Amino acid sequence: MTQLEQLRTAGYDFLIDIVGMDWGPDEGLGVIYYLARSYDVADTISVKAVAEGGRENPSLPSVSSLWDVAQVYEREVHDFFGITFSGNPDLRRLFLRGDWVGFPLRKDYDPSVNHVPHTDETFREMDGEGLFAGDKYVVNFGPQHPAMHGVLHLRVSLDGEIVRRVDPHFGYIHRGVEKMCESYTYPQILHLTDRLDYLSGAIDRHGFCLACEQALQTEAPPRAVVVRTIFDELTRIASHLLGWGSMCMDMGAVTAFIYAMRDREKIMDIFEETAGGRLMVNYSVIGGLASDIHPNFQRRVREFIPYMRKMLREHHLLFTGNPIARGRMHGVGKLSLEKAISLGVTGPAGRASGWVNDLREVAPYAAYGQVEFKQKIRTGGETFDRYIIRLEEIESSLHIIEQLIDNIPDGSYAEKTKAVVRLPEGDFFQRVENARGQFGIHITSKGDKTPYRVKFRSPSMVLVGALKQIAPENKVADLIMLGGSLDYVIPCIDR
Amino acid sequence: MEISRRTKIKNIPYEEFNDNEYLEKYVAELQQNGTNVILTSFSDLINWGRSNSVWPLTFATSCCGIEFMSMSAARYDFSRFGWEVYRNSPRQADVIMVFGTVVHKMAPVLKRLYDQMAEPKYVMAIGSCAIGGGPFKSSYHVVQGVEEIIPVDVFVPGCPPRPDAILYGMMQLERKIKVQNLFKLPDQPKL
Numbered sequence A: 001m002t003q004l005e006q007l008r009t010a011g012y013d014f015l016i017d018i019v020g021m022d023w024g025p026d027e028g029l030g031v032i033y034y035l036a037r038s039y040d041v042a043d044t045i046s047v048k049a050v051a052e053g054g055r056e057n058p059s060l061p062s063v064s065s066l067w068d069v070a071q072v073y074e075r076e077v078h079d080f081f082g083i084t085f086s087g088n089p090d091l092r093r094l095f096l097r098g099d100w101v102g103f104p105l106r107k108d109y110d111p112s113v114n115h116v117p118h119t120d121e122t123f124r125e126m127d128g129e130g131l132f133a134g135d136k137y138v139v140n141f142g143p144q145h146p147a148m149h150g151v152l153h154l155r156v157s158l159d160g161e162i163v164r165r166v167d168p169h170f171g172y173i174h175r176g177v178e179k180m181c182e183s184y185t186y187p188q189i190l191h192l193t194d195r196l197d198y199l200s201g202a203i204d205r206h207g208f209c210l211a212c213e214q215a216l217q218t219e220a221p222p223r224a225v226v227v228r229t230i231f232d233e234l235t236r237i238a239s240h241l242l243g244w245g246s247m248c249m250d251m252g253a254v255t256a257f258i259y260a261m262r263d264r265e266k267i268m269d270i271f272e273e274t275a276g277g278r279l280m281v282n283y284s285v286i287g288g289l290a291s292d293i294h295p296n297f298q299r300r301v302r303e304f305i306p307y308m309r310k311m312l313r314e315h316h317l318l319f320t321g322n323p324i325a326r327g328r329m330h331g332v333g334k335l336s337l338e339k340a341i342s343l344g345v346t347g348p349a350g351r352a353s354g355w356v357n358d359l360r361e362v363a364p365y366a367a368y369g370q371v372e373f374k375q376k377i378r379t380g381g382e383t384f385d386r387y388i389i390r391l392e393e394i395e396s397s398l399h400i401i402e403q404l405i406d407n408i409p410d411g412s413y414a415e416k417t418k419a420v421v422r423l424p425e426g427d428f429f430q431r432v433e434n435a436r437g438q439f440g441i442h443i444t445s446k447g448d449k450t451p452y453r454v455k456f457r458s459p460s461m462v463l464v465g466a467l468k469q470i471a472p473e474n475k476v477a478d479l480i481m482l483g484g485s486l487d488y489v490i491p492c493i494d495r
Numbered sequence B: 001m002e003i004s005r006r007t008k009i010k011n012i013p014y015e016e017f018n019d020n021e022y023l024e025k026y027v028a029e030l031q032q033n034g035t036n037v038i039l040t041s042f043s044d045l046i047n048w049g050r051s052n053s054v055w056p057l058t059f060a061t062s063c064c065g066i067e068f069m070s071m072s073a074a075r076y077d078f079s080r081f082g083w084e085v086y087r088n089s090p091r092q093a094d095v096i097m098v099f100g101t102v103v104h105k106m107a108p109v110l111k112r113l114y115d116q117m118a119e120p121k122y123v124m125a126i127g128s129c130a131i132g133g134g135p136f137k138s139s140y141h142v143v144q145g146v147e148e149i150i151p152v153d154v155f156v157p158g159c160p161p162r163p164d165a166i167l168y169g170m171m172q173l174e175r176k177i178k179v180q181n182l183f184k185l186p187d188q189p190k191l
Helices: A002-009 A070-081 A123-127 A177-181 A186-194 A198-216 A222-250 A254-275 A297-320 A323-329 A337-342 A347-352 A366-370 A383-405 A459-470 A476-486 A490-494 B002-006 B020-030 B037-051 B064-072 B107-116 B128-132 B163-179
Strands: A014-022 A029-037 A040-050 A059-061 A084-086 A137-141 A153-159 A162-169 A426-434 A437-445 A453-457 B095-099 B122-126 B154-156
Touching (some): A014 A070, A014 A453, A029 A437, A040 A426, A070 A084, A177 A453, A186 A198, A198 A426, A198 A437, A222 A254, A222 A297, A222 A383, A222 A426, A222 A476, A254 A297, A254 B064, A297 A323, A323 A383, A437 A459, B064 B163, B122 B163, B154 B163
Parallel strands (some): B095 B122
Antiparallel strands (some): A014 A029
């Protein structure tokens, strides 16, 4: 704890992730903290802490006073491993129901004790000690709500139509991916990474391949590196289009959604032709690509770039200049730079607050080192900044693709890997910039063909933390818009 | 054959559909005790209307929901088939299309949504997760297919299924609705 305090004073103000660990009966339970400096997010440091009190009452001091985001990360570790964080005010279960028995990510967890429940979870079980005790009017949003972008459950305390407090409630799509990874081989896990943040599936999968390649000390051939980068950027455009469309729909503009989906279909066509899948491209594999690109790929992408530029102008004409939309977005939901860093809000939302955190520029991976690319930064931190930065990023993604599409190197598309992939012993951490922020992959390997522990850092989880921060004192109608402007993907949060 | 007349889908011949045997068996079951000519033709008329204006509930938990969005957008446009609009309240919906994984915590919610829908109601399980747990079958927190919770009429496999596949599944449900006797709807199975 003192060590972490010192690091915090030394400028490590960005807590990337807290990875809960079960090192087995000898070493006990504990966590790994990943830290970085906000002005240099490439420079990371990890701190390992072993919990005291054995397996019965494991406990650690809380770091939620140093980093705001630690509060929710500690809740997650508590939920999965049963570690108590002394000093954390709110240690309810995060994903699982209040009546869940046991801690699923411990190695000695017995899955046969929990069955499909037949009754709804009561408010008391969600609440603990009456979180909303003094509030008069508490409204449920979700989990079945069209504007929630998935199965997020928000409980909102209202005063008239002004939001006073928001309590997000996760877990309605918690599939236990991290536990499943422990029994799957590395090539099998690849199929699960696509399905976390399905809108940036190709990017997440790319990240996992990079983590494995880093551990195996191999590199994908140059052709694969460039094609992967193009796929990532196309995925990002598709994701931002959908994010833009659904945000506009949240504000009542259904036409914008139809326009966004129309352009997205063009990208889906390109994906389908080369990779065989529309939404789930399943294209990167450890050591390269699953197959070579389709002969039409380059021509199609070349045709897509001017088309998308033209349509982007149309999108601006349709919605950006609309006085009603501008009026609603300006001055609403300000997220300050300090809060964005403390909450770990990476990606477009963080960059809209002025935080230089795009890994493509500050810690280039894949082919991003070869291209001219400057990340988009805005300083307002308001809803409009978060809205416009997505459209600007579509433009910069097109610029990246433009530089790469004519320069795809010849050669093989995949490195030969062994039939059974075994990672060497050790901990590996890899981050990639997906459409919502920094997606992190932590792998602990013991040298087997299956990993000992896999943890994914979800950029969407911190975005919901940001919603909790910016929603109070706004109107309830704007709560939906704020959610749209943050553009979170719930299955990535719940994993 | 009489059945082919009643399950007519525009521009697609009866023979081109899969699972015709299922439908024939279903009709035979429904007509076991004989049919009333007047009521049957009245049923046919109403079913013609019913099957062409089925409104789905938006129930999307994960990935497949994005294909649902594609399906409702301009290229695939399910409004062409009279499925028109999706409803956000179960009380106004005719069919619940289960897109995506259903987990333990969501199971009671799905059951409650189903219970809130008005009869006659239908369920489509879309995507491998909704059919049988899909890639998450071995998880500790995933329901092994929605049939554990609610009865399913049509399954559409895929991970995620293409919008065309979902449209085909919708047509199959339309055919099923067309042969039903409005005055004697089948009992809801006990689970």
